[in-house]
Amino acid sequence: MLTKAIRALSSWGLFFRAHNNQQVRYLNKSRFAHFNNIQQICRQGGYEPLFGSRTGLFELPELSDPNGFYLLKENAITQAEQLIAEAMYSHRKRKMVQIFDDLSDCLCRVADLAEFVKVGHPQGRYAQAAEHASLAISSLVEKLNTNRELYSALRSVIENGDIVPTTNAEQHVGRLFLFDFEQCGIHLDEERRQRVVALNDHILYVGGQFLQNSHRPRYVRQSGMPENLRAFFNRDGSENLVVSGLQADCSNELVREAAYRIYLYPDDHQLGLLDELLRSRHELARLCGFDTYAHRVLKGSIAETPENVETFLSYLSAELGPRAERDYQEMMGMKKTRSRHVKRLEPWDVPYFTSQAKLNKFVLDPREYMAYLSLASCMEGLDMIFNALYGINLEVVKPERGELWHSSVVKLVVKNATEQSRNSLASHMGVIYCDLFERPGKPHQDCHFTIQGGRRRSDGSYQIPKVVLMLNLPRGESGVPPLLTPSLMDNLFHEMGHAMHSMLARTEYQHVTGTRCATDLAEVSSCQLKWLLALTRLELSSKPARHNCRFSMRLWTTSIIQNTH
Structure with a gap:
């Protein structure tokens, strides 16, 4: 499947060709040209409708005003109390794991949303209201973590079975909820x-x-x-x-x-x-019953025990040792060319000579390769990858009035390409809000926020995932599209890997959807996407004549190594 995907991606060279120090006419016709025109769009006040009723942030009517966070918080607390009562009711009708997942969902939809808004919204009133809501939900979660009756009801189901048969997946989710309780010491005496x-x-x-x-x-x-x-x-x-x-x-x-x-x-x-x-x-x-903190942290992970981690690190050290020795000798040689009396490489020398070695071997002006890497080109490439691998497409859509928090944010809908012609509703897999550009007051961090996790609702419908992709890319100068370095492009692909993990998970329960998996598995989709990007680079750069693309193998390789830290 990966080979087929890489071959399909060879057409990506068409998008690079548009930047041969000429014009960007082709990209301006692209479905993702919006990303290249962000300066003009921001000057015009964004691309939300200027008139009509305001829907509120993330299409939540309550958040047309910051005070809406109070309503969301109060509604979540009320719903949580009802679900707690249902879980402890002796004649309940639903599976315990369904009730717990509903409880988790109603709290997470407020807490996760608030966590993003308090750091990502440029208006202080929204950020402050979100922080208050976040604190209130966190306080409630702390109380639930010490609710012995709730814990006992769940533990009884895990040990003795539920009122109706449960699947292996449901039993696994139930054990995860129980583990969360026990991580907080719920099974201990009061003191x-x-x-x-x-x-x-x-x-x-x-x-x-x-x-x-x-x-x-x-x-x-x-x-x-x-x-x-x-x-x-x-x-x-x-x-x-x-x-x-x-x-x-x-x-x-x-x-x-x-x-x-x-x-x-x-x-x-x-x-x-x-x-x-x-x-x-x-x-x-x-x-909590563990020998060390390391044993506690590793429980439930792939590594399982500190002993396994030590074995892995020892093996890695042995494998990397000869390579590190070669690098050390090379840096020593570089230092000796500056002074004959050098006896050793100091700690403050290593980063400097590592950087110098790359520059000496791969002399390249960043402007030579950045001209090929407009943001729209990268988004086109991502769309091609996702279509080739998963049969899905990214589509820039117009938001509702009041849905976005800044004029530079772009809304993407993820669609199942095989379903689009038959059922537009069935093809709608999720929403990615792309908050990609730097601005005053914005946190300097590249990350992926879950706003709403995907899950199967009680009525059989599917709650689509919604996420925010936050980066700090340069907007580009007037008339010039945003151009990325290879390291910025890697960051984009990495975070988009997390977003796609959320889109494609399609789990029955939101407690395990997307990146809410085991910590050591959460990076798999991102690493896979970056690995595929590296393969794609080689595929594209090996066929310059066929595609009239002058982005050569040397240019790719040099740009990658120069920007690897």
């Missing part, structure tokens, strides 16, 4: 259970503090820095120099050494936080 709750809160707080502090710049008095190095560092307006990173790309070894030693100098406060984090994690694991 130890409260200690588990307190430890979980403490671990979240301490871990957050540690991560936040790990990116703080360091300050050193100018008098403590050799005079010939001071110009390489910024000043904070007083007598201090600011060391905000490792200066890994600086050719001056003394600057790299100074930055390394200062930025990574042991911090007693950070060491204290780390010790407290490790101690608390170990106590939590022991309370």
Whole structure:
């Protein structure tokens, strides 16, 4: 199937041809030309309808106003209370796993939505309202995690069977719900259970503090820095120099050494936080019946035990050892060309000489390959991949008024190509909101947010998945489409892999839909898509004459290696 897909993708070269330093007329006729015209669209206020009633964010009528989050939260709490009562009712009619999945869905549809809006919406009122809703739902979840009656009702079904026969998949989902309970210590006595709750809160707080502090710049008095190095560092307006990173790309070894030693100098406060984090994690694991925190984290994963992880890492180290030695000797040789008295490679040398080795071997101006990588070209390529592999298409659609949170967001509908001619409703598999462009105040992170998980409803219909794809791509200059580097294109393909995982899962229960699978499986679809991208590059670049495409093998390979970190 992959070979067929790669062959089908050879036509992608047609889209690259449009950028041979000429014009983008072809791409402007593309179904994805919208992505290349984003500057003009934003200046015009977006592509939502200017008139008509407002539907609200994500087509939720309540969210035509920020106060709608209060209504969503209250409705979710009311529905949750009804489902809890149903789960504990001795004469219930439905399977326990169906009730629990309904409970999970009603809470997740508010919590997941709020998690995105509080970081992704540019308007403070929406973000603040979303944060309040998120806190309220999180508080309710914490209470449910300590509800012994609810836990006992579920455990009885898992151990003794339900009122009607259940499938293997339903039993698996039920065990996952039970595992979530027990991760929170629900099976312990009251004193130890409260200690588990307190430890979980403490671990979240301490871990957050540690991560936040790990990116703080360091300050050193100018008098403590050799005079010939001071110009390489910024000043904070007083007598201090600011060391905000490792200066890994600086050719001056003394600057790299100074930055390394200062930025990574042991911090007693950070060491204290780390010790407290490790101690608390170990106590939590022991309370929950595990030998170590590693045993707790790995339970239910592919690795299963710390011993298996150690075996894997030892094998990997042995396999990579000779290659690492060759790289080390090559970097040593590069360093010796600069000084005859070099005895070893220092830690601050490795990133610099790694970068230099790539530049020396693959000399290429990024402008040579970026001209081929417009965002519309990449979206065309993704559409071809998905059609060849899965028989689906991406379609840019016009949103409802008030559905989007920013004028640069593009709405994609995922459609089953084999069903489109017969039943438009059946062909509709999900929605991907593409929030791809950088803007002031937007988080600098590439990620995939689930807004609504896919699942089978009680009436037999299917709740389609809705996700947000968030990246920080440059918009492009006026009259020039957004152009991507290979690393940005890899990020796009990686996150689109997560989105497609959500679209194609089609699970009966939302608790296990898409990326809500085992953590060590969540990256499979993204890695597969990036791997296929690499194969596609070689397929396309090996046939320049056939497609009149001047994007050669050398250009692909060089661009990839230059942008690999």
